[in-house]
Amino acid sequence: MHGSASSAPAAFIVSGSRLEVTGDLHIDALQRLDLGELWRMAEQALVIDIKGLTRIDTAGAWVLVDLQRRASLNGHELTIEGAGDAQAQLIDVVRQNMPPQDTKVPQAKTLPDRLAAFGELVVTSLGKAVDLIAFLGQVVATIATIIRHPSRLRLTSLVHHCQQVGFDAVPIVALMAFLIGVVLAFQGAAQLRQFGAEVFVVDLIAISVLRELGILLTAIIVAGRSGSAFTAAIGTMKMREEIDAMRTIGLDPVTILVVPRVLALIIMLPALGFIADISGLVGGAVMSWIELGVSPAVFQSRLVSNTDVWHFSVGMIKAPFFALIIGIVGCYEGMMVGGDAESLGRRTSISVVLSIFLVIVMDAMFSIFFAVVGV
Numbered sequence: 001m002h003g004s005a006s007s008a009p010a011a012f013i014v015s016g017s018r019l020e021v022t023g024d025l026h027i028d029a030l031q032r033l034d035l036g037e038l039w040r041m042a043e044q045a046l047v048i049d050i051k052g053l054t055r056i057d058t059a060g061a062w063v064l065v066d067l068q069r070r071a072s073l074n075g076h077e078l079t080i081e082g083a084g085d086a087q088a089q090l091i092d093v094v095r096q097n098m099p100p101q102d103t104k105v106p107q108a109k110t111l112p113d114r115l116a117a118f119g120e121l122v123v124t125s126l127g128k129a130v131d132l133i134a135f136l137g138q139v140v141a142t143i144a145t146i147i148r149h150p151s152r153l154r155l156t157s158l159v160h161h162c163q164q165v166g167f168d169a170v171p172i173v174a175l176m177a178f179l180i181g182v183v184l185a186f187q188g189a190a191q192l193r194q195f196g197a198e199v200f201v202v203d204l205i206a207i208s209v210l211r212e213l214g215i216l217l218t219a220i221i222v223a224g225r226s227g228s229a230f231t232a233a234i235g236t237m238k239m240r241e242e243i244d245a246m247r248t249i250g251l252d253p254v255t256i257l258v259v260p261r262v263l264a265l266i267i268m269l270p271a272l273g274f275i276a277d278i279s280g281l282v283g284g285a286v287m288s289w290i291e292l293g294v295s296p297a298v299f300q301s302r303l304v305s306n307t308d309v310w311h312f313s314v315g316m317i318k319a320p321f322f323a324l325i326i327g328i329v330g331c332y333e334g335m336m337v338g339g340d341a342e343s344l345g346r347r348t349s350i351s352v353v354l355s356i357f358l359v360i361v362m363d364a365m366f367s368i369f370f371a372v373v374g375v
């Protein structure tokens with residue numbers, strides 16, 4: 001309720017331990033109040049007497065409730081007296097809808113607190129690892145069932161995802177690998193020139209691209225491009241309860257949604273890795289020709305004579321494992337999406353980060369394994 005233009009604005013008078021309020025206390029009157037002075041006046045009082053208050057709205061009620069709360073935080077109680085029925089009801093409604101105020105003082109974390117937080121993180125991570133392994137087992141079991149019953153394979157969906165994962169990604173993968181070859185040749189030439197060993201830049205490019213960088217960077221690009229797309233697509237279906245509807249009518253979401261995506265990655269990632277290897281070698285050859293004067297014929301000759309085909313095989317061996325990681329993580333995070341858009345965005349980010357992390361960990365494990373066995 002707002003007072004008219006001719007009504008008297010609210011006045012606050014301290015009388016002993018009482019803070020008397022008279023006139024109209026509404027939003028227009030608040031513009032003329034000095035709230036800082038009002039809070040200091042309330043500190044001297046124990047009671048707010050609003051018997052003389054003629055009009056009040058929600059803004060005025062907020063002022064009274066806020067005075068009470070500030071007094072409570074300073075260690076003394078401030079009560080409101082003299083309110084009519086309508087005024088008391090309005091003040092109670094405002095009090096119930098005031099936002100909660102955090103009065104806890106943040107404390108510095110002790111060593112036990114940090115250890116407890118670390119333990120919770122470890123337990124959560126282990127639980128997620130178990131869930132991922134269980135999901136992997138479910139996907140592998142489904143693939144095994146499809147091998148026994150090929151008619152269950154959704155070939156149209158598989159071809160569609162092969163196009164999305166593979167053919168549509170060729171330009172970005174080829175460009176990335178070409179530039180990586182250029183950078184390797186340029187940096188390698190700058191360092192090897194100091195020792196008069198520029199010709200060994202061919203070996204540097206060949207081993208780096210074929211064995212490690214070609215397939216690793218391709219997997220990282222695919223994780224950011226296709227892994228996130230898998231999570232977003234399945235997560236959107238989960239939000240719309242389409243996956244629950246599929247289960248209701250007797251369809252297996254893993255067979256229909258997950259297996260075609262995982263198989264498409266396993267099929268197309270080696271092909272993308274091969275394209276990345278060729279593009280990286282071409283980029284290295286071009287920069288070697290420009291920077292060192294190594295002609296393409298000399299580059300090809302040294303590449304064929306000094307580079308073992310096993311280096312290429314090492315990269316190709318890694319590809320299906322990287323594809324499996326990206327597909328499983330992307331689809332699993334999609335299945336874990338809740339019913340809100342925030343969950344979809346969070347799970348998509350987790351999918352990309354976790355896929356890239358696990359791919360790099362797997363690459364490190366392969367490197368250690370091949371070093372131990374001497375290949």
